[in-house]
Amino acid sequence: MHSRAPGWIVVAALFLAVSSVALFAQARRDFSVTAKKYGYTVSDSNTAEIRVHQNDMVTITFTAEDIPHSFTISDDHYRIDRRAEKGKPVTFKFLADKAGEFEIRCILTADQKCKDMVAKLIVSPAK
8 A cells, every 4th residue: 555645735835945955055146256457347336345144156257458467366275366467357266254353456567556456356145
């Protein structure tokens, strides 16, 4: 004899499974970051800051407009180092899984003033 679960149990189980996936789904955040004349600009921001929430999937399109520049975060957790040549943007992704403020710098030596380029990645803690 086969037993079958009542229809409402199947529907409830399916609802719980879908709800659980939705709770843990990552938000996607896309940014354009431009480097030129010894500074960074971030799309949709008046400051050189990338603001995301913990566990967001972040996509950066990084462009250098004058000379080669880098987008470098040297934190022990985020080890991001991407280089863009003038007019050749690079796109990369990372999971913002650690909350805090992280400095973004240009570490190239094409020009001495590159070392003064600073931006921030600000990751708000998960709620």
